[in-house]
Amino acid sequence: MSAPVLEIRDLTVTFTTPLGPLAAVRGIDLDVRAGEMLAVVGESGSGKSVSFLAAMGLLPKTATITGSVLLDGRQLVGASSKELRAVRGQLMSMIFQDPLSALNPVHRVGDQIAEMLQAHQKLSDKAAKARSVDLLEIVGIPQSGDRALQYPHEFSGGMRQRVVIAIAIANSPKVLIADEPTTALDVTVQAQILEVIQKVQKQFGTAVVLITHDLGVVARVCERVNVMYAGRVVERAEIGDIFDAPSHPYTRGLLASLPQAGVERLSPIAGFPPNMLRPPAGCAFRARCPHAVAECGETLPTLRQIGASHSACIRAEEVLTSS
DSSP states (O other), rough: OOEEEEEEEEEEEEEEETTEEEEEEEEEEEEEETTTTTEEEEEESSSSSHHHHHHOOOTTTTTTEEEEETTEEOOTTTTTTHHHHHHTTTEEEEEOOHHHHHHTSSSSSHHHHHHHHHHHHHOHHHHHHHHHHHHHHHHTTHHHHTTTTTTGSOOOHHHHHHHHHHTTTOOOEEEEEETTTTTTSHHHHHHHHHHHHHHHHHHHTOEEEEESSSSHHHHHSSSSEEETTTEEEEEEEEHHHHHHOOHHHHHHHHHHTTTTTTTOOOOOOOSSSOOEEEEEEESSTGGOOTTGGGGTTTOOOOEETTTTEEEOOHHHHHHOOOO
């Protein structure tokens, strides 16, 4: 088992809003091992993206961040803007959901890749442009020399996402955060983008964090999974154990809502996520949970080992053995 390159401990993120403090992330612990493909899954608003935007120092000033984020031994919480700029793009990079908004519409894509290279390496313009063409070829863009001279609007959605990946891997970062990288793409292009990310992981030895709500994607490409709900990690396990023996009711609900062969109707999770302006006492999932008892409203469950996984549920043993 490889050592963690990214260690997150007791991370909290609270936003100041006109209606009061909003608890977006409520004390998560998470490790990313060197060279692995780790999934972070959950519904919208569960704190997945916010956790890693906080780690990279990309949240607005309305966010209060506490806890620890160690990247290759370097503390990022409380780091200065200068220190974070040195880290972003070099040690840790992010692939954003919307490639069109992530790219500058008035600059050629090759120049945008070259800019990232020259921000962290002492390269001449000629060398940076040549490396930009190489990177476009690595991510599977044909005629990369010609395409480097084009603008983002001249690319399809899938090709723009490949350009964003090329920018993210330009300096061979140790950690690559892929934030819903296939959300706006059709199924065929989704598969191609995932193949590109896997290729990058293997070629550069990069640790990849895949943030997604799609467990089907997770099953194809990831090794370990962290399931988040209401700003907390509620289950953590190897990919096979999550699918074969989930021990948290929320994880079971996510799996039950997946389309299945021979099943005409999906089984969605009842109810709605809690209002994080007023986080509920005890387990945040209890109002939607078929296994909830009175004690669930009194105790905030923490991760503990249940079989092969770690689950934050006081009734995890019963959940594991239920049909």
